[in-house]
Amino acid sequence: MRNQRLKHTLLFMGIVCMMFFCKFYDAYADTYTDGRIIVKHEELPVKKNGRHIQFDHPYEVAGNVITNALSYIYFEEKGLLKKKGTLRVFQDDEIRKLVPLIVQALSVATPTQVVTVSSYSERILLTDQQNYCAIFISDRNLNIAFSRIHMFQSYNDAMSEKKRYTTAKENPSRISHSRFWKLVPSAGQRLEPSHENWLVIDLSNEMYQQPVAQRVGTVDEKIKMGTSELDARLKKLEERMVAADETKVNKPITSVRENGSESKIKSKLVILREMMEDEIISEEDYDYKKVKMLREAMGDMSIKEQLQVIKDLKIEGLITEDDYNEKKKELLDQF
Structure with a gap:
């Protein structure tokens, strides 16, 4: 009788441990997805002032702060066929999906891991445009370095499983500029020295601490x-x-x-x-x-x-x- 109770106790403890492990594993996943949006932890070396840095990770940040930060990232196109004025990098449908994934990824990232983001948003007929960036916290500032902004992807490429779930490992912090675009800093933002593709955002700025405004995007x-x-x-x-x-x-x-x-x-x-x-x-x-x-x-x-x-x-x-x-x-x- 005593042995039977012991077996039941051990079985119960095993089930509890398995449930805890599964929950822990989900919370600390390396990849988070929502449709064709992919947010991952990556071991990417990042240099500032010629020295490799460690990140202020894990980092807890509120969803409204990330939402406001992404909403106020703008760029200008380059070249003869460029569109006039500044353009938003992220569309509202992207931001709604990205924010919970980025918040979760930053909260469990290690001091050597950045958070990479690959996202798509439908803009014109049968072509999607991809954004790809690395996000990390350093000196209590949000850093976002881009290697692709509104890069055209054919319909077949964007929808293929290989393209959808696999992205080439690249390091946006090693890029200094693009021939096709450059970032335009908003309030509370500055460009990393010698970079047109890397924003440093002061999250303590009042603009990012505000509740998310009701936007009518699409x-x-x-x-x-x-x-x-x-x-x-x-x-x-x-x-x-x-x-x-x-x-x-x-x-x-x-x-x-x-x-x-x-x-x-x-x-x-x-x-x-x-x-x-x-x-x-x-x-x-x-x-x-x-x-x-x-x-x-x-x-x-x-x-x-x-x-x-x-x-x-x-x-x-x-x-x-x-x-x-x-x-x-x-x-x-x-x-």
Whole structure:
């Protein structure tokens, strides 16, 4: 009897130890993922003033501080075809996924480990743009060194399992500049000397300690949030389209495509384009929503029907020649 109780006790203790070990292992994982976003611990040597440094890790930091820090990272493009003005490095959909992963990774990193981030955010048709950076705490400042900002990835590359879960081990702190972009410091930020790709952020700055402001980032959020002006303009545009439809001569239905999914896509793209022209949404918002529609709204069509739809959209100017060629290539590859 006593032996049986001892066995039960030992079994119970073993189960508890296994549960603790599993929980411990999860909390101290080396890699954290959310979709195509990957946050990892990496043993990367970093030099400051010619000397290798150790990091102030592990480091506990609040989510709102990291959210504000990522939200105020800007860059400028270089070259003849550069976009004007400063651009945000991270989009709101990226930040929402990144923050909990970065907070967790910093809280368990060792003094020799940086936190590397590989993230994607859909911006234009069938192409995603990748950011890659190393994050670490030194002298109680948040350091973020980039090796890639908005680097174009083809749709097939971005979605392949190898590209999705495997990133080349690189050290952004060893890079001093890029031919295509440079970081633009905001309040409480400075560039590491002799670097255009490395920001040093003073987390004690009041701007980063503030609660996260309610942001309306993507076009989906803007439509969902709504304003009286936006709702009024949408209603006006929809009424205009309905009126235009009523003036057309009734035609027999020749296919599901003509009166079904295609008409819905056209209607939404027309509304979105007019919203962009009225400066209710940005061109980036329009491109983002256009991507989602062409990827998701035509899923119930045959490849032939999809080819006809994108041809019609190109003729009507709702998508560009590049959009059409990229989508056509993707569809033809599915044969």
